[in-house]
Each structure stands twice: as C-alpha cells, then as structure tokens.
Amino acid sequence: MPDNLRSQVVTQGVQRTPNRAMLRAVGFGDEDFTKPVVGLANGYSTITPCNVGLNGLAERAESALRTAGSMPQTFGTITISDGISMGTEGMKYSLVSREVIADSIETACTGQSMDGVLAIGGCDKNMPGAMIAIARMNIPAIFVYGGTIKPGHYKGQDLTVVSAFEAVGQYSAGKIDQAELLEVERRACPGAGSCGGMYTANTMSSAFEAMGMSLMYSSTMAAEDEEKAESAEKSAFALVKAIKQQILPSQILTRKAFENAISVIMAVGGSTNSVLHFLAIAHAMGVPFTLEDFEPIRARVPVLCDLKPSGKYVATDLHKAGGIPQVMKILLANGLLHGDALTITGQTIEEVLADIPAEPRADQVVIRPFNNPIYPQGHLGILKGNLATEGSVAKLTGIKNRQITGSARVFESEEDCLKAILAGEIKAGDVIVVRYEGPKGGPGMREMLAPTSAIIGAGLGDSVGLITDGRFSGGTYGMVVGHVAPEAAVGGNIGLVKEGDSITIDADARLLQMNVSDQELAKRREQWQAPAPRYKKGILAKYAKLVSSSSQGAVTDLDLF
Numbered sequence: 001m002p003d004n005l006r007s008q009v010v011t012q013g014v015q016r017t018p019n020r021a022m023l024r025a026v027g028f029g030d031e032d033f034t035k036p037v038v039g040l041a042n043g044y045s046t047i048t049p050c051n052v053g054l055n056g057l058a059e060r061a062e063s064a065l066r067t068a069g070s071m072p073q074t075f076g077t078i079t080i081s082d083g084i085s086m087g088t089e090g091m092k093y094s095l096v097s098r099e100v101i102a103d104s105i106e107t108a109c110t111g112q113s114m115d116g117v118l119a120i121g122g123c124d125k126n127m128p129g130a131m132i133a134i135a136r137m138n139i140p141a142i143f144v145y146g147g148t149i150k151p152g153h154y155k156g157q158d159l160t161v162v163s164a165f166e167a168v169g170q171y172s173a174g175k176i177d178q179a180e181l182l183e184v185e186r187r188a189c190p191g192a193g194s195c196g197g198m199y200t201a202n203t204m205s206s207a208f209e210a211m212g213m214s215l216m217y218s219s220t221m222a223a224e225d226e227e228k229a230e231s232a233e234k235s236a237f238a239l240v241k242a243i244k245q246q247i248l249p250s251q252i253l254t255r256k257a258f259e260n261a262i263s264v265i266m267a268v269g270g271s272t273n274s275v276l277h278f279l280a281i282a283h284a285m286g287v288p289f290t291l292e293d294f295e296p297i298r299a300r301v302p303v304l305c306d307l308k309p310s311g312k313y314v315a316t317d318l319h320k321a322g323g324i325p326q327v328m329k330i331l332l333a334n335g336l337l338h339g340d341a342l343t344i345t346g347q348t349i350e351e352v353l354a355d356i357p358a359e360p361r362a363d364q365v366v367i368r369p370f371n372n373p374i375y376p377q378g379h380l381g382i383l384k385g386n387l388a389t390e391g392s393v394a395k396l397t398g399i400k401n402r403q404i405t406g407s408a409r410v411f412e413s414e415e416d417c418l419k420a421i422l423a424g425e426i427k428a429g430d431v432i433v434v435r436y437e438g439p440k441g442g443p444g445m446r447e448m449l450a451p452t453s454a455i456i457g458a459g460l461g462d463s464v465g466l467i468t469d470g471r472f473s474g475g476t477y478g479m480v481v482g483h484v485a486p487e488a489a490v491g492g493n494i495g496l497v498k499e500g501d502s503i504t505i506d507a508d509a510r511l512l513q514m515n516v517s518d519q520e521l522a523k524r525r526e527q528w529q530a531p532a533p534r535y536k537k538g539i540l541a542k543y544a545k546l547v548s549s550s551s552q553g554a555v556t557d558l559d560l561f
Contacts, residue, residue, distance in 0.1 A: 032071050036244075037112070038065050038114060038115060039075065039118070040062055040073065040118050041077055041108070041119040042054060043101075043122065047079050050122040050124075050149075051121070051123055053122070053223045053224065057120050057229060058232075060233050060236075064233040065118070068236060068237050068239075070115075070243070073112065073114065077104045078104070079123050080094045080097040081123065086165070087418065087449070091447060092442050092443060092444030093444060096443075096444050097126075098125040100539070102129045104133075105119065105133035105134075106137055109137055110137055115243055116139050116240075117134065117139060118142055118144060119134065120232070121143070122146025127145070127201060128277035135284035137249075138250050139248070141239070141249055142215075142235050144231070144232045144235045148223060151190075152190045158313075159187055162449070165475070167457065168454060169453055169456060170457040171457075172458065173458040173459060175459075191223070191224055192223045194223070196308070196316065197474070198271070198308065199473065199475045201474070203270035203474055205219035206220070206324050210324060211341075213343075215238060216353075220323045222319070245346060252344060254287065254341065255287055255289070256341040259338060260341055261278065264324060266379065267301055267303060267330075268304070268305045268324075269303050269397070272393045272472050272474070273471060273472075275382075279553030280553035281553075300336065301377070302375060303377075305368070306366055308475075311398075321365075322361060322364070328353055330358060339353075378396075379395050379396050381507060383505070385504075386514055386521070387484060387494055387513060388484045388512045389486065391551050392467070392481050393482055394482070402507040403504070405502060405504045406464075407503075408430075408432075409499065410497055411432065414446055421454040426460065427464075429464070431464070431465040434451070435487075435495055435497070436488045436489055436495070436531065437469055438469035438489055438490075440544045442470065442534075443544035443547065447470065448480075452473075452477075452478060461479075464479070465481070466478075467512065469484040469485070469488055470482060483550040484512070487550065489530065489531060491530065496524040501516055502514075502516075
C-alpha cells in the first residue's frame with residue numbers, strides 16, 4: 001500500500017490507541033489496521049423507487065470491498081424524490097438536497113480520514129451531489145448507479161412517470177376520462193429504479209460513465225436485474241485497485257472528461273438539468289467551464305438516440321441496443337470524443353471501447369448510425385437576449401415551431417401557472433412566464449414538470465412557449481426555456497415582464513428576447529423592488545443566502561470570502 005494512504009495514520013504510534021479501540025468495536029481486527037478504509041455512501045431509502053433497491057447493492061459492494069482487501073465503512077445520505085414532490089412546496093428542497101448530500105459525503109469521508117469512497121445513488125440529486133463531494137475530496141472514488149426502472153405498459157404503449165403527469169393534462173382537456181387516468185397512474189411505475197426515459201437520473205448516470213467515474217454499461221442497467229448487483233461488486237474491486245494505484249478524481253474529471261460527457265448527453269438527448277450539474281461539478285473540481293462551452297459541442301454532436309421524453313424508447317431499450325459504450329464508440333470513431341481521457345479502471349476511454357464496433361447493430365432502432373442521426377445537431381441550447389443576459393437553457397429538438405413570438409402570460413409561482421393551464425386559460429400563441437422560482441427566489445429552483453406536462457396533455461406543446469428562472473424535469477419537452485439568469489429575485493429582466501408584452505423564443509438564433517425598448521425597461525427597473533425573502537430561518541433561508549446564479553451551477557460555495 002502507498003505510504004500516503006490516510007488509513008496509515010491509524011497505525012502511527014501509541015497516541016492512536018483510542019481510535020483503534022473504537023474501530024475494533026465496529027469490526028476491525030489486528031490485521032485490518034493496515035487496510036485502506038473505504039467509505040460506502042449509501043443513498044438507500046424507501047422514499048422513492050429510485051433508491052428503494054440501493055441497500056442490496058450496498059451490501060453486495062460491502063462484501064466485495066472486504067474481499068478486495070479494504071475495510072468498508074457504510075453511512076447513509078438523504079434523498080428527496082423530485083417526482084413525488086413535483087408541483088408542491090416540497091420541490092423547493094430538491095436542488096437544495098444536492099448540496100446537503102455533497103456536504104454530508106464530504107463530511108463523513110474527510111472527517112473519518114477515509115482512503116476512498118464508493119457512492120451509490122439512484123435519484124436526480126444524490127448523483128450529482130455525490131460527484132460534487134468526490135471532486136471536492138479528491139480521494140479515489142467510483143459511482144455506482146442504482147439502475148433504471150422498467151417501463152410500465154398500457155394499451156400497447158410503454159409508460160414512465162411522465163406519462164402520469166401528461167395524463168393529468170389530457171384529463172383536464174377532456175381527452176381521457178377518470179378511469180383511464182387511473183389506469184395510467186397504476187401502471188406508470190411498476191417497480192424499483194429511476195425514471196425510465198432519458199430523464200435526469202439516466203442522463204447523469206450516462207454522463208458519469210462517459211466521464212470514466214463509473215464502469216462501462218452500468219448506467220443503463222435495470223435496477224431489478226442481477227447484472228446491476230454484479231456491476232456493484234465489480235465496482236468495489238475496481239475502486240480498491242484505484243486506491244492502490246492512487247488514481248484520483250482530479251486525473252479523471254478533466255476538461256476532456258467534461259467535454260466527453262456533454263458530447264454523450266447531446267447524442268442521447270439528455271436532461272437540461274445536466275447543464276446545471278456539470279457546472280457545479282466542474283466548480284468543485286476546479287475545472288474552468290462555463291455556459292458558453294456547451295454551444296460548440298452542441299453544434300458538432302448529432303442526436304443519435306430515439307429516447308423519451310421526445311422520442312419513443314426508454315433506457316432499458318438503449319441498454320439492449322448497446323448502451324452508452326456503443327454511443328461513445330460512434331462518437332469516438334467520428335472524432336467527437338477524447339479517447340485519451342482516463343477512467344477509474346486505469347484504462348483510457350479508447351482502451352475500454354476497443355472491442356466495440358464503430359457502427360450500431362442493424363437489428364435495433366434505438367441508436368442511429370452517425371450518417372443517419374435523428375437530428376444533425378445537439379438538443380441542449382444556450383439562449384441569450386435581454387431576457388437572459390447571463391444565459392438560459394432549452395431543448396431545441398423535437399419541436400415543430402422553432403420560433404415563437406407571443407403575448408406574455410405572467411405568473412409569480414408554478415401553482416398559479418398550473419391553475420391557469422388546467423382551467424383552459426392558456427391559448428395557442430401565448431408565452432407563459434413563471435418567475436421568482438429561481439435558486440434564490442424560490443428558493444430552490446423548482447422543476448416545472450406539472451405545467452409543461454399539462455401543456456403537452458392539452459395539445460398545446462407546439463403552440464405555447466414557457467420560460468422560467470426555475471428548472472424543468474428531465475421529462476420535459478416542447479418550446480420551454482429554463483434557468484433564465486439573472487433570475488427575477490436578483491433584478492433580472494424576467495422580473496420586469498408585464499402581462500401582454502411581446503416575447504420571442506428563437507431556437508435557431510438561440511435568442512430569448514422581450515420586445516420592449518431599453519428606455520421602457522429602464523423605467524420599469526426604477527420601479528422594481530426586490531421581494532422580501534420567503535423564508536427567514538432553516539435550510540431554505542440559508543440556501544437562498546448562499547446560492548449562486550444558475551448560470552454558475554447554483555452552487556453554495558462560490559464567493560464565500
């Protein structure tokens with residue numbers, strides 16, 4: 001073992017005897033004090049199907065860590081279910097939980113001088129939260145994804161959790177009756193695992209695999225399949241090897257790794273939330289990365305995979321078709337991936353992809369050949385204009401009308417917006433503005449899956465725009481723009497929009513523009529007053545005080561001093 005391993009401290013002199021005594025109480029024997037101590041950060045909970053299966057994976061990994069010659073120390077971390085809290089006050093805690101998770105893993109591992117960490121997660125925020133902590137600590141680490149849910153089925157269609165949200169809009173629009181709404185709800189989530197489309201959880205698991213922080217093929221495995229448990233076991237052995245070789249996150253999470261991950265996310269049609277999380281992880285790792293860095297990658301990487309929410313298939317279908325390694329090999333073969341980037345196994349990306357064909361199999365339809373993409377360019381666009389001088393994020397593919405100019409319908413909260421949609425008050429040509437839902441203003445930057453799904457369900461997805469300083473679920477699609485920065489609560493121009501103002505969303509020009517003169521905006525700004533904080537104590541108050549702009553990843557440690 002290398003001399004610099006933190007566990008060596010336990011053996012240094014008589015002054016460490018009390019520490020050894022306490023470790024004996026949790027299972028250490030004489031021979032264990034020279035072994036690396038590995039943190040096993042377990043995101044298990046029964047709060048959400050995403051995490052309900054994690055404990056079995058943790059136990060499998062723990063056993064493998066011991067067999068590999070390390071001493072695992074298991075601890076838990078929290079989860080908020082975006083899907084369950086969606087559309088409620090509780091959703092304000094979702095993005096906040098990313099920071100709590102990162103802080104808790106950093107605190108446990110660093111406080112106990114652990115030599116490495118195996119993090120297991122399966123939900124939207126415990127995944128980037130774990131990676132932020134891994135980047136901060138810079139000790140050997142590997143991420144184990146809990147796995148995706150298998151699709152539900154109804155009337156010959158695959159269902160996901162988003163199907164239930166869209167069914168609400170269909171019911172409100174009179175397109176389905178209450179009995180059919182109930183049938184969709186009953187069948188949408190049939191078991192354990194993260195939401196089945198290329199939503200945020202599967203997007204981030206795919207990104208971690210592309211970055212080299214997870215084992216190949218692990219990001220698209222079903223939670224309930226045996227290969228997922230086997231992958232957790234293999235991950236434990238890989239981590240112990242990385243500890244012995246001192247392969248650190250700083251060697252893996254380089255600029256090239258971020259570019260690789262973003263290229264893969266463009267190719268699979270991933271979630272807008274990945275933009276926020278990439279910025280936060282890069283900040284934690286000290287890798288310079290900004291919103292402007294996404295656009296060149298989007299311009300050169302095509303969308304290759306036909307996946308929900310805007311496509312037909314789910315993550316288990318992608319897995320059967322060859323998974324993320326097949327997508328990566330296509331990109332590598334066409335000069336769109338850095339093959340020399342390092343992975344946790346000690347191999348380069350090019351080495352781990354060596355045996356994978358450069359063309360997808362002909363017997364599947366999920367992954368397209370490079371010369372026949374679904375879209376010639378990536379889907380995640382950074383829009384700017386006088387409504388988003390720092391930037392905003394939109395999905396630019398899968399929409400029929402790539403430019404909308406319409407009258408603003410202004411709402412000060414998600415709840416008010418949803419009521420108007422369900423009441424039939426939103427008409428074709430409207431541009432909905434939902435503000436004071438940003439990182440500080442919400443606080444917590446809620447996702448807007450309920451309003452966007454209601455729009456789709458009502459048949460208005462191609463004719464109504466929606467912009468917000470909040471976020472969107474990975475299951476959202478349509479002419480919607482989120483992460484508008486600066487947000488309304490800090491004086492961003494989105495806070496100056498008036499009912500009936502003309503607003504333009506232009507996907508091709510990547511423009512988000514309020515068609516109001518500079519003089520009029522200056523007059524409105526003089527009259528604008530910052531709102532009082534919505535929370536004055538507790539975690540939401542602390543978060544609102546510390547959090548940065550969404551254009552900087554909504555991190556809480558940006559400019560503390």
